[in-house]
Amino acid sequence: MASLPQAPPRFLAILTCFTLLASFASAELHVREFVIEARPVKRLCRTHQTITVNGQFPGPTLEVRNGDSLAITVINKARYNISIHWHGIRQLRNPWADGPEYITQCPIQPGQSYTYRIMIEGQEGTFWWHAHSRWLRATVYGALIIYPRLGSPYPFPMPKRDIPILLGEWWDRNPMDVLRLAQFTGAAPNVSDAYTINGQPGDLYRCSRQETVRFPVFPGETIQLRLINAAMNQELFFAIANHPLTVVEVDSAYTKPFTTSVVMIAPGQTMNVLLTADQRPGRYYIAARAYNSANAPFDNTTTTAILEYVNTPRRTAPTFPRLPGFNDTATATAFTNRLRSMRREGLPLEIDENLFFTVGLGLINCTNPNSPRCQGPNGTRFAASMNNVSFVLPRRNSLMQAYYQGTPGVFTVDFPPVPPVKFDYTGNVSRGLWQPRRGTKVYKLRYKARVQIVLQDTSIVTPENHPMHLHGYQFYVVGSGFGNFDPKRDPANFNLVDPPERNTIGTPPGGWVAIRFIADNPGIWFMHCHIDSHLGWGLAMAFLVKNGKGELQTVQPPPLDLPRC
Numbered sequence: 001m002a003s004l005p006q007a008p009p010r011f012l013a014i015l016t017c018f019t020l021l022a023s024f025a026s027a028e029l030h031v032r033e034f035v036i037e038a039r040p041v042k043r044l045c046r047t048h049q050t051i052t053v054n055g056q057f058p059g060p061t062l063e064v065r066n067g068d069s070l071a072i073t074v075i076n077k078a079r080y081n082i083s084i085h086w087h088g089i090r091q092l093r094n095p096w097a098d099g100p101e102y103i104t105q106c107p108i109q110p111g112q113s114y115t116y117r118i119m120i121e122g123q124e125g126t127f128w129w130h131a132h133s134r135w136l137r138a139t140v141y142g143a144l145i146i147y148p149r150l151g152s153p154y155p156f157p158m159p160k161r162d163i164p165i166l167l168g169e170w171w172d173r174n175p176m177d178v179l180r181l182a183q184f185t186g187a188a189p190n191v192s193d194a195y196t197i198n199g200q201p202g203d204l205y206r207c208s209r210q211e212t213v214r215f216p217v218f219p220g221e222t223i224q225l226r227l228i229n230a231a232m233n234q235e236l237f238f239a240i241a242n243h244p245l246t247v248v249e250v251d252s253a254y255t256k257p258f259t260t261s262v263v264m265i266a267p268g269q270t271m272n273v274l275l276t277a278d279q280r281p282g283r284y285y286i287a288a289r290a291y292n293s294a295n296a297p298f299d300n301t302t303t304t305a306i307l308e309y310v311n312t313p314r315r316t317a318p319t320f321p322r323l324p325g326f327n328d329t330a331t332a333t334a335f336t337n338r339l340r341s342m343r344r345e346g347l348p349l350e351i352d353e354n355l356f357f358t359v360g361l362g363l364i365n366c367t368n369p370n371s372p373r374c375q376g377p378n379g380t381r382f383a384a385s386m387n388n389v390s391f392v393l394p395r396r397n398s399l400m401q402a403y404y405q406g407t408p409g410v411f412t413v414d415f416p417p418v419p420p421v422k423f424d425y426t427g428n429v430s431r432g433l434w435q436p437r438r439g440t441k442v443y444k445l446r447y448k449a450r451v452q453i454v455l456q457d458t459s460i461v462t463p464e465n466h467p468m469h470l471h472g473y474q475f476y477v478v479g480s481g482f483g484n485f486d487p488k489r490d491p492a493n494f495n496l497v498d499p500p501e502r503n504t505i506g507t508p509p510g511g512w513v514a515i516r517f518i519a520d521n522p523g524i525w526f527m528h529c530h531i532d533s534h535l536g537w538g539l540a541m542a543f544l545v546k547n548g549k550g551e552l553q554t555v556q557p558p559p560l561d562l563p564r565c
């Protein structure tokens with residue numbers, strides 16, 4: 001049952017003085033049930049049967065501490081297959097609890113349940129959980145906050161309060177129907193009708209004014225906002241009128257603090273910012289809208305909430321923040337490039353595996369371009385790929401189970417370490433190179449291999465910022481740039497001193513980003529674009545990290561209730 005710290009961190013800080021001695025004995029097991037079920041949810045004037053967790057949208061916030069364990073039983077009372085991913089949690093030696101369907105488990109089918117057993121080992125900060133099954137993530141998501149161990153402070157003054165801010169994306173119809181239509185036609189899925197803050201679009205949308213989220217603040221206090229971009233398909237700019245934001249954490253890793261008027265946050269990323277309520281008491285808009293790097297249609301609406309100094313009359317019109325232009329790549333890039341890590345523990349300086357992956361879209365030619373199934377550009381179907389392999393999920397098994405049981409024919413281990421064809425990735429790519437091939441390929445890594453991956457965006461169809469997420473790991477972002485990566489010149493400029501540590505990083509549109517990690521977590525780990533339309537088109541691959549020696553370097557046996565296909 002719930003025995004977690006409902007008290008604000010301020011209270012816990014006082015408590016800490018008394019419980020320091022007990023801190024090592026304080027690890028708790030949190031036992032929860034997540035009931036997946038359809039509930040009526042009204043947004044934008046209409047009510048939709050919406051897939052929720054325990055009837056809540058967004059779902060419940062989980063609050064635990066570093067060192068704790070979780071046992072969350074997911075009971076599927078909906079009509080769709082589902083699985084839940086615990087975004088950012090490393091799941092050491094336990095890929096069975098990671099969640100992506102057909103990668104580390106078969107989905108939990110309607111009427112079935114599965115218990116995710118999660119150990120929090122050496123991790124703290126802002127995390128989140130979300131469905132990892134087709135487009136159910138559109139409404140099935142929530143915050144997962146890991147406080148430091150008792151007696152272990154933040155590397156910055158303790159904020160008065162913590163406010164989770166989940167940025168989401170809402171369709172004025174069933175998102176599964178939006179996906180189904182796109183899968184049929186081969187065209188891009190319809191763009192969303194609204195962005196949301198904690199599930200509410202805010203007062204710039206029809207029928208939404210009453211429910212606009214308001215965050216009361218007391219003059220002078222410093223609060224911590226835990227931003228989570230849970231949107232399906234869109235990077236977002238986020239700002240609060242008149243209030244600079246001090247970034248202190250990204251993707252659950254502390255950063256050297258810096259202050260900015262606007263942040264860019266990509267799907268899958270989290271970001272903690274401190275805000276001091278030092279402005280004239282009043283009402284200030286919190287707003288988010290698209291950063292759109294692609295040459296493609298997008299939802300250009302703006303979601304709002306209101307920062308409200310206590311005792312300000314409701315009638316006072318809120319001040320609006322300045323947000324960058326939708327295509328302001330310069331601002332997005334400058335922001336991301338300011339991030340610096342507080343530590344570099346586990347940053348490999350020597351490299352065993354030097355990988356180069358192209359990431360980008362593609363088009364599949366149709367034999368009959370007039371077919372209703374070929375409604376993509378000029379009678380094609382959209383695709384996406386990494387190193388020209390468009391990832392196909394297995395249907396009758398998960399990769400992890402097939403690997404563990406030695407079942408052949410589910411995947412192959414020949415994912416290419418470099419692109420099969422060298423070309424001018426960000427130039428005018430010849431049309432003959434646009435069609436990827438399909439495959440379920442993984443790349444094998446030796447236990448503790450020191451890995452570098454250069455993720456190179458291509459200009460095929462359109463250059464674009466692709467937020468690439470790696471499961472089971474945190475990695476360091478050692479460099480990035482525009483154009484084609486130059487293996488002779490660019491490594492000289494890598495930051496090996498204080499590179500930001502993340503689990504999701506965007507390729508600059510028409511550019512590249514280099515990441516490093518040590519493969520110390522055995523199992524099969526998905527790597528994919530966190531834009532769900534791209535993921536569905538195949539912008540993914542998986543690593544198979546082999547066991548090391550002995551039990552502590554070996555994948556645990558699967559739980560008995562692991563769903564079967």
Ligand SMILES: *[C@@H]1O[C@H](CO)[C@@H](O)[C@H](O)[C@H]1NC(C)=O
Pocket residue numbers: 173177178181190
């Ligand atoms: C997609 O958008 C088109 C055009 O606005 C609309 O006609 C169609 O009903 C939408 N379909 C879905 C499933 O979103």
Ligand SMILES: *[C@@H]1O[C@H](CO)[C@@H](O)[C@H](O)[C@H]1NC(C)=O
Pocket residue numbers: 300
């Ligand atoms: C958003 O796009 C629509 C049409 O696609 C356009 O009419 C409208 O002016 C745009 N709004 C903004 C704020 O750019």
Ligand SMILES: *[C@@H]1O[C@H](CO)[C@@H](O)[C@H](O)[C@H]1NC(C)=O
Pocket residue numbers: 325327328329
């Ligand atoms: C951004 O859009 C504006 C107007 O829509 C346009 O004038 C400008 O050239 C665009 N900038 C970039 C970098 O594409």
Ligand SMILES: *[C@@H]1O[C@H](CO)[C@@H](O)[C@H](O)[C@H]1NC(C)=O
Pocket residue numbers: 377378461
């Ligand atoms: C589609 O065809 C038009 C007209 O021939 C052309 O201008 C455009 O570039 C084509 N688009 C793609 C994605 O091939």
Ligand SMILES: *[C@@H]1O[C@H](CO)[C@@H](O)[C@H](O)[C@H]1NC(C)=O
Pocket residue numbers: 428429430431
């Ligand atoms: C790209 O290359 C094709 C031929 O390969 C050519 O027809 C086209 O004009 C080129 N486009 C640009 C923008 O250079």
Ligand SMILES: *[C@@H]1O[C@H](CO)[C@@H](O)[C@H](O)[C@H]1NC(C)=O
Pocket residue numbers: 365431432433435
């Ligand atoms: C697909 O069609 C385009 C022209 O529409 C052609 O240039 C290209 O070579 C074709 N690709 C393949 C793989 O057949």
Ligand SMILES: *[C@@H]1O[C@H](CO)[C@@H](O)[C@H](O)[C@H]1NC(C)=O
Pocket residue numbers: 388420421432433434435436437
């Ligand atoms: C990808 O593979 C397909 C099929 O083998 C080929 O036609 C295409 O040229 C390749 N493209 C690239 C970028 O390697």
Ligand SMILES: *[C@@H]1O[C@H](CO)[C@@H](O)[C@H](O)[C@H]1NC(C)=O
Pocket residue numbers: 080081106107109395396564565
């Ligand atoms: C649900 O998962 C099972 C097992 O993989 C599969 O056979 C079934 O087709 C799935 N159902 C849907 C609607 O995808």
Ligand SMILES: [Cu+2]
Pocket residue numbers: 465466467529530531534535539
């Ligand atoms: Cu992408």
